[in-house]
């Protein structure tokens with residue numbers, strides 16, 4: 001199954017994408033994670049991307065498309081994938097469609113995770129991650145066993161620089177202006193399904209499984 005997860009920052013795309021990729025045994029590709037790895041490695045791409053990411057702006061398409069094509073190799077295309085944080089502009093969505101068509105593939109479903117701005121700000125102000133293993137935590141919804149320390153390796157947990165409130169507000173503005181037009185793009189192709197993304201993570205996941213099952217049966 002080939003899936004796209006859409007939604008504002010903090011809507012839970014990454015959390016749900018990790019879960020569904022394990023259940024369906026498909027590849028989880030997060031452009032945000034790939035870019036953060038490049039930043040941590042200090043690569044040329046990372047240095048260029050960081051300037052945009054720290055402000056909450058999109059990284060220019062010229063860096064993103066090559067990165068995606070490199071990772072959507074034949075095995076991933078054959079096994080299926082969930083794209084999390086990509087596409088983020090109509091231009092990226094069109095480029096993706098052209099790229100998949102070259103390999104005789106297409107998208108099965110685009111899921112839009114619906115969440116209010118208030119919930120986004122609350123979630124992102126409580127988000128922490130482990131710089132060693134990338135495990136995610138949240139105050140108060142996903143607490144580590146020991147305060148401020150990763151359950152897996154004991155490393156000191158950190159905040160993402162783009163989770164500062166003023167940057168989150170810009171990310172929400174960028175989402176409205178540059179990413180929301182994709183919703184119509186996929187709706188017109190009858191690929192879009194909304195999932196209400198507030199409430200417990202497991203309940204949202206159950207709803208996600210339900211809509212994907214309905215899609216397979218249709």
Ligand code: AP5
Pocket residue numbers: 007008009010011012013014015016031032033035052053054056057058059060061064084085086087088092123124126127128136137138141142162171197198199200201204
């Ligand atoms: P990216 O990392 O993709 O950031 P984002 O889309 O803003 O998404 P987030 O990771 O903040 O949130 P999410 O929806 O995945 O939610 P999550 O599951 O983590 O991108 C970062 C930057 O990279 C961009 O700003 C841009 O600069 C650049 N970039 C990336 N892709 C790009 C592209 N295609 N083109 C150009 N630039 C690109 O959950 C958030 C928190 O909430 C977690 O702590 C989680 O534990 C918690 N949580 C999740 N679900 C729930 C729930 N139901 N209840 C309570 N808490 C919850």
